[in-house]
Amino acid sequence: MKITFLGTNGWYDTDTGNTICTLIETEDCFIILDAGNGFYKLDKYIKNDKPIYLFLSHFHFDHIVGLHCKNKFNFKQGIKIYGQKGTKDILNKIINQPFTLPLQHKEVLFNIEVYELLEQANTLPFSVKSKPLLHWSPCLGFRFEFEEKIISYCIDTGPCENLIELAKNADLLIAECSFRINEHHEGLAHLNPGTAAKIGQEAEVKKLALTHFDAYRYQTLEQRKKAEEFAKKIFPNTIVAIDDMQIEI
Numbered sequence: 001m002k003i004t005f006l007g008t009n010g011w012y013d014t015d016t017g018n019t020i021c022t023l024i025e026t027e028d029c030f031i032i033l034d035a036g037n038g039f040y041k042l043d044k045y046i047k048n049d050k051p052i053y054l055f056l057s058h059f060h061f062d063h064i065v066g067l068h069c070k071n072k073f074n075f076k077q078g079i080k081i082y083g084q085k086g087t088k089d090i091l092n093k094i095i096n097q098p099f100t101l102p103l104q105h106k107e108v109l110f111n112i113e114v115y116e117l118l119e120q121a122n123t124l125p126f127s128v129k130s131k132p133l134l135h136w137s138p139c140l141g142f143r144f145e146f147e148e149k150i151i152s153y154c155i156d157t158g159p160c161e162n163l164i165e166l167a168k169n170a171d172l173l174i175a176e177c178s179f180r181i182n183e184h185h186e187g188l189a190h191l192n193p194g195t196a197a198k199i200g201q202e203a204e205v206k207k208l209a210l211t212h213f214d215a216y217r218y219q220t221l222e223q224r225k226k227a228e229e230f231a232k233k234i235f236p237n238t239i240v241a242i243d244d245m246q247i248e249i
Contacts, residue, residue, distance in 0.1 A: 001024065001025065001026050001027075001146070001147050001149060001151075001248065001249045002024070002025045002246055002247075002248050003022065003023070003024050003025075003151075003172070003174075003209075003246065003247050003248070003249065004022070004023040004024075004025070004045055004244065004245070004246045005022055005038075005209075005211060005241040005242065005243060005244065005245045005246075006018065006021040006022065006023055006038030006039065006041045006042070006045075006243065006244070007019050007020050007021040007022075007036045007037055007038020007039070007041075007066075007243060008020065008038070008211045008212065008213060008241045008242055008243050008245075009036070009062070009212070009213060009214075009215045010062055010156075010176070010178050010212040010213060010214045010215060011062050011214055011215045011216065012062065012215045013037050013215070014215045014219065016213070016215070016218065016219065016220065016221055016224070016242075016243075017038070017213075017242060017243035018036060018037040018038040018040075018041075018243060019036030019037045019038065019062040019063070019065065019066070019215075020034045020036040020038065020062060020063060020155060020211065020212050021033070021034055021035055021036045021037070021038030021039045021041075021066055022034065022038075022153070022174060022211065023042065023045055023046075024144075024151065025045070025050075026126075026146050026147055027147060028050060028051070028125065028126075028146075029050050029051045029052070029053060029125065029126070030046055030050055030051070030052045030053070031053050031054075031055065031144065032052065032053065032054040032055070032079075033055055033057075033142070033153050033155075033174070034055070034056060034057055034063045034064075034155065035054060035056065035063065035064050035065070035066040035067050036062050036063055036064075036065060036066050037062075037065055037066050038066065038243065039066025039067065039069065040066060040069045040072060041244070042073065043072070043073055046075065049076055049077045050077065051077055051080070051125075052075060052077060052078070052079045052080070053079070053080050053082065053124070054079055054080070054081045054082065055081075055082050055083070055117075055128075055142055055153070056081065056082070056083040056084075056087065056140075057133075057139050057140050057141070057142075057153070057155050057156060058083075058084070058135065058137055058138060058139040058140065058156060059083075059090050059091075059094070059137070060137060060156070063155075063156075064091075064094065064095070067091075067095045067100070067103075068095070068099075068100045068101075070095075070101070070103070070108055070112070071101055071105070071107045071108050071109070073109070073110065074109040074110055075110045076110060077110075078110050078111035078112060078113065079110070079111075079112050079113075080112075080113045080114075080115065081112065081113065081114045081115065082115050082116075082117045082124075082128075083114075083115075083116065083117060083140070084116065084117065084130075084138060084140050085116050086116070087114055087115075087116050087117075088114045088115075088116065091103065091114055092114075117130055117140070126144060126145065126146040127144065127145040127146070128142055128143065128144050128145075129142070129143040129166065130142050130143075131162040131165065131166055132162060133154060133156065133157035133158075133160060133162060133163060133189075134157050134158040134159070134160035134162075134163070134189045135156045135157050135158070135189045136187070136188070136189055137156075139155075139156045139157060141153065141154035141155075141157065141162060141163060141166045142154075142166065143166040143167075143170070149171045149172075149249050150169065150170040150171050150172075151170065151171065151172050151174070151249070152166050152167040152170040152172070152173045152174065152205070153174045154166055154167065154173065154174070154175050154176070155174070155175070155176045155211070155212050156176060156178075156189070156190070156212070157176065157189055157190070157191065158188075158189035158190060158191065158195075159191070159195055159198075159199060163199060163203075164199065164202060164203050167199060167200070167203035167205055168203050168204065168205075169203070169204055169205065169206075170203065170205045170206065171205075171206045171207065171249050172205070172206065172207045172208075172209060172247075172249050173199075173200055173203065173205040173207070173208050173209070174209045174211060174241075175191060175196045175199065175200070175208060175209070175210060175211075176190060176191050176196070176210075176211065176212035177191055177192065177193055177196055177210040177211065177212065177213055177227060177231075177240075178190035178191065178192075178212060178213065178214040178217070179191060179192035179214065179217065180192060180193075180217050180218075180223075180227070181193050181194065181226070181227060181230050182194060183217070190214070193210065193227040193228070193230045193231040194230060194231065194234060196208065196210055196231060196238075197230075197231035197232075197233075197234035197235035197238055198234055198235070200235040200237075200238065201234060201235045206237065207237050207238075207239070207249070208231070208235055208237060208238045208239070209238075209239050209240075209241050209247070210224075210227065210228065210231065210238065210239070210240050210241060211240075211241040213227075221242060224240045224242070225240065227240060228240040
């Protein structure tokens with residue numbers, strides 16, 4: 001199973017990377033996690049007709065703005081989008097005129113279907129669990145099981161019980177790292193390198209990948225490297241993601 005970090009920034013694009021988008025390729029399908037501006041790179045990595053599933057954690061622009069470039073692609077197998085309750089209505093408002101092309105349009109050369117996850121999870125060819133995370137806008141974390149591996153994806157969240165539950169014993173936890181080392185702000189629900197590493201430790205995950213670095217706080221890759229060094233002191237099997245990095249699980 002291959003994981004490609006197409007976009008690793010939070011908030012906005014900079015020289016360090018595009019906004020958040022992660023691609024998982026299994027033997028049977030592609031899974032996309034959020035659709036920030038890294039989304040535009042999909043055709044660089046999707047070269048066959050395996051099914052494509054997109055999971056949206058929430059609707060902040062840095063997680064959905066990549067859908068603006070959907071007419072760049074011609075995925076004959078289409079894309080199925082899954083999200084929280086209300087996903088259909090929200091995407092039909094934002095990914096639509098007068099802001100961008102609708103999801104269904106003559107210039108969009110493939111089919112896009114939108115589902116609310118709790119209604120459709122049983123129809124997926126792999127196991128996925130979702131739970132609300134600690135954020136100031138409703139946000140889901142995910143736990144996937146395929147090829148006898150567990151991948152947890154928890155972005156835009158502060159520490160919470162659901163985060164630990166979704167991450168428990170995961171082969172890989174993909175977690176956010178919006179805040180700087182030792183940075184905390186009451187009411188702003190995000191993680192710093194230390195809290196993310198402690199969650200990896202408490203949840204007994206095998207590997208922790210940090211992504212979704214706040215573009216204002218992390219202006220250089222060297223700052224990310226320092227975050228990795230700090231996190232490794234707590235949870236040694238930590239890596240910091242950069243755009244177009246690939247790992248195998």
